[in-house]
Amino acid sequence: MRLAFGTLSVLPVRVPYVDRAVAGRAMAAAPLVGLVLGGLAAGVLAVASYADTGPLLAAVLALGSLALLTRGLHLDGLADVADGLGSGKPPEGALRIMKASDIGPFGVLALLFTLLAQTAALTQTGARHGADAAAVAMVVAAVCGRVAIGLGCLRRVSAARPGGLGAMVAGTLRPATVVGLAVLLAAAAAGLGAAGELGPVRPAIAVGAGMLAATALLWHTVRRFGGITGDVLGALTETAATTVLVVLSTG
Template structure:
């Protein structure tokens, strides 16, 4: 392990990001806070890659079997590409918040391997919302559906950087949450989100409104994750890996809602 005081390269940060946020096999050369800072800032790149894979799978299914099955495919592929990491975090946070117990007890509930009723209900509603929103986008056109998948995947990873701002502490020592907490500057998070939103807009240039609605939806989706982050920090005393996963899924769902409402 490299010394956390050494400045990490972007290559090391990207390998850290892909190694922790996806099933793609990469060699993680550094596992320290310097690399974590780069990784969380570069997390939208992971979203672009995973989103492109899921969008391609969804588009292929839409061509042969229609929008609803395409939406299920895209959501399923994204879950598979992350081993359900963010969805698991969402369920755990729902159980922790829903328990109404003190922070220490709530964190212990979140670490348990089983899923409680709050987690099940939240997962069900979020997945239904994502599938319904994507089905509507694929129903309008296959390219629009594919771009919606890409935008939601990118927004989810942008939310990770905002969850790791230097003003946001870790809720407990140890684990991925403690490794990445308080590593990202506001300027880096804002720059990464803006760059990602503009990249998502590029494929939509064939349609002037899409070129505007896609980046706007990404920004709105990331904004939707902020209240959850604030609530978790106040409730648990900081972030955990589960909290980051929950904010990612919230941002993804918020982006899809925004695209649906923007027409």
């Protein structure tokens, strides 16, 4: 748990010892980090809604707080993966681009459209179904993004390069673990939706869509890079979370 929160959040947690077994369990615990961070962001959204800021500003504040709570880690991974994929270079060249500290045009575009989609979707959910539904969407999206991290840690998924988070966690989780977490989240999301305006069906579908979108991205990145990196895990998080928010904003 210390490693999960220390790696995936801004919380200053000290981790005395890390090996692949510990790292794998930390990635399995990532949804709990998403639950805490999503809950805090939902709290920001609720306070903003109570202050009558309007759904747009409430969504911006909630998403901004989530970015702060993660040090922008997953957004940075998304941008790096977009630059690597957009470069069209062989795996070695693409990985060098991803490791560079600067951001290229593909990364800028990926961040721009992802944040616009998240903000628009969360705003639409709040305007259509109310602040409580938007808060539920925030939590479900945050947790689903961290469940999607497990996809990159599945057995038979290799690391694209030695060293780094990708090499530490690649191949550490069984498929049953990730599937179980996804099913548990879908059931919990359906329950939360049934208690409010969203209903039980759409939240469960949103979780499934988020996991499918992340799976498609994982397949493409593994094919292009030869495996995963820490940046790929961040991109999986943002892809799943964005898909959940978009699906919940429809209907």
